Amino acid sequence: MAAEMTERRQLILKLVIQEFIETSTPVASELLVRKYALTYSSATIRNELAALEGLGYLTHWHTSAGRAPTDAGYRYYVENLMDRTPLSATEQRTIRHQFYQVRSELDQWIQLAGAVLARTAQNASVVTAPRAYQARFKHLELIAIHDTTVLLVLVLHDGTIRQQSFTLETARPQEELSRSAGKLNDRCHDAPIARIEETLQGERAAEAPQLDELELLVLDLIVKAMGQLEDQLNSQFYSNGLIEMLNQPEFAQVARVRQVLEMLQSGKGLGPLIPRVLASNGVQVIIGGEHSRDEMREYSVVLSRYGVADEVVGILGVIGPTRMAYPRTISTVRYISTVMSDMLNNMYGGESNRA
Structure with missing residues (x-):
């Protein structure tokens, strides 16, 4: 072709x-x-x-x-x-000045990034707060509550705590629960969910597993808890620019307006894109039918990650109809992600760690 x-x-x-x-x-x-x-x-x-x-x-x-x-x-x-033209020097200075004025307020960075993206690209913007998107295991406690009921206390690397009770077929003494927790703490130290899943699958397939039924059950609960947390974080978007987006002729029909409102509020169509963006470098452009979800196939999304590698990262970008001004949108997303990364690098003191 x-x-x-x-x-x-x-x-x-x-x-x-x-x-x-x-x-x-x-x-x-x-x-x-x-x-x-x-x-x-x-x-x-x-x-x-x-x-x-x-x-x-x-x-x-x-x-x-x-x-x-x-x-x-x-x-x-x-x-x-397409012509790959950056934002003008005047626009860049104006944007940096706006961020400089709110440099000490992270929440205002997020709102400002969304407003600038929407105004410059004339479409809806989406921004997530910078955070450790990949949940990592830190510590586990198993506490006997009553008879066969056990409380699982899971602490993740970012300080998140998850608690869940579960029931055993037979009661186990606290000493045994503590030994199992210590064993799992050693096996899962600083592990992301993917590594814990590999451990769980390997143990279940092994002829002579090193973990008993209780420990396998706990591992399964840990994987589910960490997965739910990642899913929850990946669906939390700040959006702006709905008016700019609805000014496009594609949204003359009420049904289309209702669809985009639901999409921006729920984040369901955008959440699955986050792992792809986090795993890549530079600006990612997903056009119409390239989306995996049917409700997204009339839209294009231009996204980029920003932040400090191995510390905190976020996602920002623009969503609009496939009839999008791609050169300006891509330049805008790229520049705002650079500004946000620079500000976070200054906060964390690591220029070499830019995401």
């Missing part, structure tokens, strides 16, 4: 996408010739538009003579065609 993308087709695809982003109206060959003073005839442009449609980059709305980009067209544009 790439071999069929001639320079002329690349130019025409770029112009169609830029025009469609600006106007939200399907683009006809006559407009391209007239507006951009192309040296090709309208007939030639029409042939190339048909070829680009055949390649899957454009679509032809039956009610219009023009073409509109597909998700694949936007992806090709983002990766190969």
Whole structure:
């Protein structure tokens, strides 16, 4: 497919996408010739538009003579065609000055980041507070409460405490519970959930396991508790810019407005993206049908992590219709993530630890 993308087709695809982003109206060959003073005839442009449609980059709305980009067209544009221009020096100075004025208030950083992202990208913004997203085991206590009832007290590396009671088939003395807790503390020291899951699976598959039934049960409870905490943290988003987003023509229908409101309030469509963003470097762009959840397939999301590696990290970005001003949105997300990382690095005193 790439071999069929001639320079002329690349130019025409770029112009169609830029025009469609600006106007939200399907683009006809006559407009391209007239507006951009192309040296090709309208007939030639029409042939190339048909070829680009055949390649899957454009679509032809039956009610219009023009073409509109597909998700694949936007992806090709983002990766190969768009102009990568940073925010102007004036915008950068203004943004840094705004953050400097609230430099001692972390909560205000989050709100300011959301407001600047929404205003600059003219779409809804999403920001999470910086935190240790990967729950890590620190300490465990098993306390006999009454007969066969045991209280599990789990302490995580960030200071989070989880308590849960469970019932055994037969009572066990406190001394035995304490020995099992000490054994698990040694096995799980500073471990993330993935390593504890590996330990649990390995023990269950072993011919001569080193852990007894009680200890395996406790490990299973620990994995579930840590997983629930990560899921909870991954769904906590601060959002801004709903008005900017709803000004887009894509949200003329009430049903679409209701959908985006629910998505921003629940964070369900965004939560699954967090592990992907945390595991990557730079800005991540997810376009339309590339989302795993059906309710997200009419939206594009531009996200980046920020923070201090191995300490605290957060996620920030922009969500909007697939007809998004990608160059400006990506530049904005990249710059705000840099500012937030710089501020957190100053707080933690580790320039080399930038996320």
